[in-house]
Amino acid sequence: MTTTARQLDHNGKLATLLAATLLTLIMLTGISRAEYKGGYPYKIGATVGMVGDIAKAVAGDKGEVTFVIGAGVDPHVYNPTRSDVATLLRSDIIFYAGLLLEGQMADVLAKIARKRPVHAVTELLQPEYLIHDPATGHSDPHVWMDVSGWMKAVEVVAQALAEFDPPSSAVYRENAAAYLEQLKTLNDYARRAMASIPDEQRVLVTAHDAFGYMGRAYEIEVMGIQGLSTESEAGLKDINRIVDDLVRRKIPAVFVESSVSDKNVKALIEGAGSRGHKVMIGGELFSDAMGPSGTYEGSYIGMIDHNVTVIVRALGGEAPPGGMQGKLRGIH
Numbered sequence: 001m002t003t004t005a006r007q008l009d010h011n012g013k014l015a016t017l018l019a020a021t022l023l024t025l026i027m028l029t030g031i032s033r034a035e036y037k038g039g040y041p042y043k044i045g046a047t048v049g050m051v052g053d054i055a056k057a058v059a060g061d062k063g064e065v066t067f068v069i070g071a072g073v074d075p076h077v078y079n080p081t082r083s084d085v086a087t088l089l090r091s092d093i094i095f096y097a098g099l100l101l102e103g104q105m106a107d108v109l110a111k112i113a114r115k116r117p118v119h120a121v122t123e124l125l126q127p128e129y130l131i132h133d134p135a136t137g138h139s140d141p142h143v144w145m146d147v148s149g150w151m152k153a154v155e156v157v158a159q160a161l162a163e164f165d166p167p168s169s170a171v172y173r174e175n176a177a178a179y180l181e182q183l184k185t186l187n188d189y190a191r192r193a194m195a196s197i198p199d200e201q202r203v204l205v206t207a208h209d210a211f212g213y214m215g216r217a218y219e220i221e222v223m224g225i226q227g228l229s230t231e232s233e234a235g236l237k238d239i240n241r242i243v244d245d246l247v248r249r250k251i252p253a254v255f256v257e258s259s260v261s262d263k264n265v266k267a268l269i270e271g272a273g274s275r276g277h278k279v280m281i282g283g284e285l286f287s288d289a290m291g292p293s294g295t296y297e298g299s300y301i302g303m304i305d306h307n308v309t310v311i312v313r314a315l316g317g318e319a320p321p322g323g324m325q326g327k328l329r330g331i332h
């Protein structure tokens with residue numbers, strides 16, 4: 001090695017050392033900046049209600065949650081308004097679903113993430129858990145449809161809030177444990193009720209592919225007219241393919257979704273009808289948005305209870321019209 005080379009090598013090591021020190025310093029200041037120093041309740045921003053609901057349960061009265069994508073709104077194509085952006089900018093910490101669910105909000109979230117903690121609640125899910133769509137190369141974002149998968153999202157929120165506000169970390173752990181207990185009860189109800197659907201009727205036909213995780217968790221076949229996102233329109237080919245299945249397998253019911261137009265589902269019913277097979281609308285499901293706020297269905301637990309109960313009853317299984325805890329209204 002020549003002197004110059006040795007010198008360079010030494011300089012290179014020094015540079016690496018300096019870079020590592022600098023990175024540590026940045027990380028340390030980053031962490032201390034992220035830690036919350038103000039009063040309670042602090043402001044938590046969320047995108048969809050299901051994510052906001054976890055934050056509410058885990059933060060308790062330490063944080064006040066506002067979510068920007070409300071009842072009946074489709075998150076796949078949702079463009080944040082100026083007031084949504086203002087709400088998120090005013091928040092001290094922000095949670096979103098991730099896996100490209102909030103496709104149009106990526107830029108805004110990335111921008112905000114430079115100034116305050118922003119977390120995707122699906123960030124702890126392993127690649128083996130996720131359902132991949134070979135057509136787009138993306139993962140299915142509708143994780144909340146499998147209660148056991150959504151329980152992982154609760155852990156993300158509990159961990160993030162504990163880092164954000166360390167003095168209250170025990171509170172967040174306790175709140176998370178209590179919420180997880182409720183979700184476990186919900187998961188047990190879903191599993192039991194879905195298992196009661198007769199074998200030949202275990203097919204769930206919906207407006208878009210939001211129910212893949214539900215299908216896998218509770219062993220029911222799923223078919224969506226549109227794909228994982230509602231961004232691309234369904235073609236006549238997609239409709240005809242499912243009409244064929246409805247007629248051939250004598251599937252009794254299809255389902256509409258509160259955040260997606262029902263025109264494709266109506267086309268299915270007409271298509272099957274013209275071939276002599278009568279299909280009913282099994283009910284309205286909450287796929288990507290919870291029910292109206294202030295109602296039981298406007299909570300994550302109520303939303304899943306509603307979906308499970310509606311599906312099970314329409315497909316010939318056994319579930320009480322009031323659902324898991326007698327709180328559902330308007331199901332026959």
Ligand code: ZN
Nearest residue numbers: 210228229288
């Ligand atoms: Zn969706």
